[in-house]
Amino acid sequence: xxxxxxxxxxxxxxxxxxxxxxxxxxxxxxxxxxxxxxxxxxxxxxxxxxxxxxxxxxxxxxxxxxxxxxxxxxxxxxxxxxxxxxxxxxxxxxxxxxxxxxxxxxxxxxxxxxxxxxxxxxxxxxxxxxxxxxxxxxxxxxxxxxxxxxxxx
Numbered sequence: 001x002x003x004x005x006x007x008x009x010x011x012x013x014x015x016x017x018x019x020x021x022x023x024x025x026x027x028x029x030x031x032x033x034x035x036x037x038x039x040x041x042x043x044x045x046x047x048x049x050x051x052x053x054x055x056x057x058x059x060x061x062x063x064x065x066x067x068x069x070x071x072x073x074x075x076x077x078x079x080x081x082x083x084x085x086x087x088x089x090x091x092x093x094x095x096x097x098x099x100x101x102x103x104x105x106x107x108x109x110x111x112x113x114x115x116x117x118x119x120x121x122x123x124x125x126x127x128x129x130x131x132x133x134x135x136x137x138x139x140x141x142x143x144x145x146x147x148x149x150x151x152x153x
Contacts, residue, residue, distance in 0.1 A: 021053065021101060033059020041101045041114060043127075045091045048084035049146055051127050053077070053101070055112055076112055078129040080144040088148075093118050097128075105131060123148045 025038030035057045043049045055076040092098035097117035105112050110131055117126040125148065130141040 021103065024052070025054075029056075032061040032065070034062050035059065043080075043100050043116060045089040045098070045100075046086065046116070046125065047089075048082055048086040049080055049125065050083040051078055051080040051100070051114060051144065053112075053114060053129055055105075075140055076129040076131070077142040078114060078127055078144045080125070080127045080146050082146055086146075086148060086150070091116065091118060093120065097126075100127065102132075119145075 021039035021041045023037060024040045025036075027036040027038070028034075029036055036054055037057050038052060038054045041051045041053055043051065053076060095117065097115040099113060100116045101114040103112045104110070113130055113132050115128050115130075117128070118124075119126055125146040127144045127146070128141055129143075
């Protein structure tokens with residue numbers, strides 16, 4: 001068992017992240033060590049839904065060349081699908097939604113988040129990935145929907 005697999009759950013518990021992500025892909029994009037990381041995130045309150053989240057991770061050479069050592073870009077993409085029978089737990093149903101996943105993208109200020117919003121009128125779950133920053137919000141986001149073909153309670 002790798003050190004990363006042992007350490008990641010401990011850090012996640014300490015930071016009270018709502019869900020865990022499993023790295024399922026890592027695409028090298030240049031010789032500087034920059035990568036596109038693909039993670040699978042299970043919604044902890046909605047069984048049967050898996051989101052695949054991709055984001056850019058800067059390599060060491062890129063960090064040395066450009067400075068800004070402790071931060072990755074805000075870009076992300078998300079795609080969510082039904083991967084089993086859907087069972088909805090006690091989820092937030094207001095228009096603010098609920099955090100499903102959070103991962104640090106800088107040492108202190110920036111996090112990559114996935115929020116779930118329930119669209120009751122259209123019986124659909126909406127998942128949005130976006131960066132959250134203490135001072136400078138980002139307009140970069142990605143959205144995916146999972147239609148619920150059975151009426152929900």
